[in-house]
Amino acid sequence: MDPESVRESERVPHGGESDSDVLDFSANTNPFAPDGVEAVYADALEDSRRYPDDEHPEFRAAAADFAGCAPERVVPTAGGLAAIRLIVAVTLEPGDEALVPYPSFGEYAREIQLQGATPRFVAHDEVLSTGVDVLEDCALAVVCTPNNPTGEASDLDTLEAFADRCADAGTTLLVDEAFLGFTDLPSAASLEREHVVVARSLTKLFGLPGLRAGFAVASGDSLAALETARRAWSLGTPAARVGAYCLCQKEFVIETRERVASERDRMARALEGRFDVHPSDAPYLLCDVGDRDVSNVVGTARERGVAIRDATTFRGLEGHVRVAVKNRAANDQLLAALEVLDKADREDDRER
Missing domain, CATH: 3.90.1150.10 (Aspartate Aminotransferase, domain 1)
Incomplete structure (x- = not known):
């Protein structure tokens, strides 16, 4: 920062x-959580007397199956916002600009500003039509789907076309899918491209916001940067165990x-x-x-x-x-x- x-x-x-x-x-x-969560948490609490396995293989596998990607592309985080902060931190430098939708989640602009970068605000329903001429000035572009607070989800084909323009401009695309799990729409994780990074939250869908479990999905150099920069033991044993369990409750x-x-x-x-x-x-x-x-x-x-x-x-x-x-x-x-x-x-x- x-x-x-x-x-x-x-x-x-x-x-x-x-x-x-x-x-x-x-x-x-x-308002509901999956049956059996209490027992999983109780078992994990006893194992919390030792440091967690920082690789979290079970959590990665469950998250990958849920998002439709390979387990090695999953980066565990302590909630969706932690994933957003990590992505912003490895992407932006002081003086950079980042394309941000409005009205939308206020933490995007805040995280960008904490890195010394500047948010460039664009109406949420116009972000995906942004051209290369604007994107060339932006190191990062943010899309929230479904957008918070307006609620509309982005069409994956339209999102893919926007991702292509981001690639042409050399812009990293952050897709925040915190609420996508409430829909049956496919994840942008299916766009396996080095400049596309996805942030996911578990705790909204599974009714456990205080647990703080989430993940990012990335590829190539972006994945390597996230894996290197993520904090050691950033996901505690209870969050990892309960998160993996919930992700399997289809x-x-x-x-x-x-x-x-x-x-x-x-x-x-x-x-x-x-x-x-x-x-x-x-x-x-x-x-x-x-x-x-x-x-x-x-x-x-x-x-x-x-x-x-x-x-x-x-x-x-x-x-x-x-x-x-x-x-x-x-x-x-x-x-x-x-x-x-x-x-x-x-x-x-x-x-x-």
């Missing part, structure tokens, strides 16, 4: 609710995808009566609240025991909130909490 840039940087706001009495729709995590993944797709459609139909809802392939919905005050929307939901994300913290967004897609009972509680807004609107209309 660039020491001067570190001193000038700030933390990035995120979702996540620490109050266990509040239903958390501000973080996009699965029935759980199928059931999760079906539930999320069904509930997301149901929630979108219900919310469209109140907000302008962005189409989504992800386990969350971005909602334009119109002329309502976002803080009032967030506060009203919280008064009813539900935390939702103030999406105005994302670059380029005003008047938006983001809500996660959970299980049916929880989703009904969210919808009931937001019904208060309709009643308030009707009362305001009567007063006028």
Whole structure:
């Protein structure tokens, strides 16, 4: 990292609710975890009295099968964000530029700035059409699929064409697939190219965000750089064991995808009566609240025991909130909490 840039940087706001009495729709995590996780964790805890096997062969094999690549291309990390930091760190130098989508995950710009580089922001729905003339000035380009917070996933053919232009420009392409596991879409790991690096998160799909397990997928010199730079013992024994176990729970993944797709459609139909809802392939919905005050929307939901994300913290967004897609009972509680807004609107209309 660039020491001067570190001193000038700030933390990035995120979702996540620490109050266990509040239903958390501000973080996009699965409300369920696979059966058997507790036993795997307990066994791993006993083995944690010694250092972990830093090669993590079982974890690499499970991650490779899940992403559709060879095990030797997998680089274990302590969560998807750790993979992003590692990729950015081995790619950028002070003074470099990096292409970054907006609105999107705020940590991209922060990690780029921590290296002393400069983010060049491009609208999230225009990134994949960026030409070589722009890419030639960028050492790194970032794509988030499905994009957070808007929710749309990138078409792999379009992504491949963009990867070709990145190769022509000498630009490394970072594809963040933190939420791709909630879909049945193929991973960019299938694009086995030296300049394409993928970051994956396990803990959102498997409902264990505090576990911190993820991985990167790379090839050639990029893979060698990541393997050399990654911290020793960066993935603890419990995270590696539980992560490998979860990645093999294919029935759980199928059931999760079906539930999320069904509930997301149901929630979108219900919310469209109140907000302008962005189409989504992800386990969350971005909602334009119109002329309502976002803080009032967030506060009203919280008064009813539900935390939702103030999406105005994302670059380029005003008047938006983001809500996660959970299980049916929880989703009904969210919808009931937001019904208060309709009643308030009707009362305001009567007063006028």
